[in-house]
Amino acid sequence: MSQAGKVGSKATFGAALIERPLVSVDVAIFSVIDAELNVLLMRRQPGPHEPYPGLLALPGGFIDVAKDRDLIGCALRKLKEKTAVAAPYLEQVGSWGDAKRDPRGWSTTHVYFALINAEVVALKQGGNAADVQWLPVSAITPQLRLAFDHAMLFAAALARLRSKVEYTSLPAYLLPREFTLSDLQSIYEVVLQRPLEKSAFRTRVLATDLLEEVPRIRTGPNRPAQLYRLRNPEQLVFFPRTFNPPRD
Amino acid sequence: MSQAGKVGSKATFGAALIERPLVSVDVAIFSVIDAELNVLLMRRQPGPHEPYPGLLALPGGFIDVAKDRDLIGCALRKLKEKTAVAAPYLEQVGSWGDAKRDPRGWSTTHVYFALINAEVVALKQGGNAADVQWLPVSAITPQLRLAFDHAMLFAAALARLRSKVEYTSLPAYLLPREFTLSDLQSIYEVVLQRPLEKSAFRTRVLATDLLEEVPRIRTGPNRPAQLYRLRNPEQLVFFPRTFNPPRD
DNA sequence: AGAATAGTGTCTTTAAGACAATATGGC
């Protein structure tokens, strides 16, 4: 504790004259691809003192106190570095921190999850942005070792997503701007991994002010469907009850 | 970024060779006193480079990487320093961090809320543990300035508590080990700030396996009431729906 | 016409809301 108190260019003093943990942000970026919930993972590169080289990990990294105004800013930066998405749905899952999770020392991480529509995304491969890939969440098993405690962080993010999908309009952020009610129901079913009642679903969704009709219709080899869009994309909608809970 | 990379006794290297934010934990400790929801606040002491001297703040402080095994351990330590409570209900609210919230530099905080039964608690006054006091949450107004961004952190903790009380057994942790159904209902009403239907409340609570009867009865100047205790104190119970929502 | 999906209707079920009725122990 002697010559400490100065890190980088900023002076510290008073109660702050203590060893500081490492601080990072990790983001679980979800998207639905081919009727499956996917998560974006990147392969960690080899390098001096780089832990877990070659393993997959959630996109993330240390706070840059020069670049990042705040935690969300950091999460958005990580997201932008890996995908071209600028303004996705972003929500904090929580934070974790202990002495052991990073071999480089006592470390904390702030975990966010993001929902995006994958069709609009171009993954930024190569360069210093290492291997980036979509993986179905069903492929994230104990056999597939993730770096650090990212398996646990991912599980927490997925659990939060699934639980909140039961009573909110979250899945709408996984769709393109315009979609049909059937599209929306399918996305719910993909995330929740169970079928929903069509009639109850439609009544429930239309009972809220979540959607507004687009004066257009999707045609196909069958009866065309009304297109909708979010009435207020910034505003997450809460339903009065959960969807039919799985039988116990 | 020249001679950085060493803070205290631990070496850092690689990607960790960057300026680190300050890391703290803050705890909103709730209790019901005289039929009012209270929160524990402490008055910040004057001192060299101590920000916000004299203002009230949530109990909290920097992570001690030597003492604290993890974030929850740190939260429990803060709690134990201010109250004599060892094992309360503790839940993370979230984390916040930006360049401005602490004048000493880029800082992050991990916020928890705790629920305790105040009758069992002895506040640790004086010493280096500064003024500690219970304040009704209704007294936390903009006029009462709190240190740092603690007004916002407190508001987030209170909002989380209130919203989760709508569909969980959280308030049971604000009661002593044995209580009557009327006690429990009163606590819900105190936290939610609205009356609940007696009949629906009882049916709903007894329909879960939240409680078990204690072979004892509370007598008084009226019909005695059955005493209950938590069947599984570690296990938070979720109700299938929310309580009757406030009229809109 | 037939396939396929969109959209509606009807009846049941679940759990809460409103409110009344009954129960019990101390005084």
Place this chain on the structure above:
DNA sequence: GCCATATTGTCTTAAAGACACTATTCT
């Protein structure tokens, strides 16, 4: 018996579950 609170019951209501039925476009 009276008071005060505990406990139960009855009827209504809100919203979902189950499932069938109708609608519309394309081939």
